[in-house]
Amino acid sequence: MKHTRTKRIRRATAAVAVGVAAVTGVGAGQAAATPTPATIANGILSITPACQGVIDELIIACTHLELLTPSFPVMLDLNPFGTHIVVLGAGLHDDGTIRPVLEQRLRAALATAQRYPTAPIVVTGGVPRNGVTEAGAMRAWLTANGVHPGRIIEEPASRSTVENARFTNDVLLARRATGAVLVTDRDHLQRAMINFRQAVDARIPIAGVVAN
Template identity: 55%
Template sequence: MSVIVAAGPTSVPTATASPTTMVNGVLSTVGGCQTAIPQLIRWCTDQERLTPEVPMMLRLNPFGTRIVVLGAALNRDGSMKPVLVTRLLAALSLARTFPTAGLITTGGLPRGGRTEAQAMRTWLIAHGVAGNRVATENRSRSTAENARNTAAMLAAGRATGAVVVSSPAHVKRAMLNFRSAVRGSIPVAGVISGYTNGAAQGTGSGSGYLGS
């Protein structure tokens, strides 16, 4: 099991959070989503609006919050499909703005001699993220397993919250799985990929999402 090493405290961006982000922040904590009750998790998650914006927990506590990037099947040669690169671009945007936040890449289906998590970690490091910030979860073969295996890593690393990054059609299911897996021990928020996520601009590996 990998251990995430993060730097010391940093300043939080001063951009004003939108009403949607603030409501989602309340729901993910005191609003009912941080619970071990499955029915309440589902009801509360259904009330949230999907957004690419930075979640409140990451704004308020980047040191304790982990950015979790969900994997997607690799090509036969181990290269990444565009959908996975898009998720990584969103995570990279967040990682550059919040340099004390640790990251976890999760996905265990191997292709071309490496897992999804290993491919994502290599990509993030190649784009400037320090290797000691990125832990990998290499055993899972489904979103539910992503959540269960990552929950153990979050607990071991004493994370205070988790932000799951995935495609718009996948984020809510991932949030449900992760909230169930952590059983109310920490809040879980979601970020949809395909945008700059209101965070730092940078060079994007040919997709154009982050600008230059």
């Protein structure tokens, strides 16, 4: 098991090296978002044994080293097909409409989805209000703003960030995702990345986008 995990980490490290070379202009590749020192450093951290591991203390310590940023993570340029955009839910109004904090997350997710039109999108969150789940409300908002419904996968059962991570991991595993980019607000992102890194059990890298 340990040998298999080490091989996965080595393959991911090599892949990120290729991706960083592409986005920094070394070698050929598709047009990429402009990398920054923060996104390159975060990309490297996301596939280190500490962040992509199974020891909680190391996951927490590694995640705390990352610089939270609204810039697009390198892994979306590396693989805009297998990397999934994951939008984390927030409580709805009693009538099932979206609160401002969730709309902020959705606007950041929309910008990411528009920049990477082949990346699948997972909307995660239960806690229904007036018969509407967070995931359902997010799907409706995204489709109303031009996202093709075929790109969107709902996870409508979770009631906490920990459950967001656990239940979305089942979705990512079933879809053979190569990575996940979380979209949420700054105060929530670090905790969410820790929970997701714990949930995926070193199978895929996790990155994040701050919703401004």
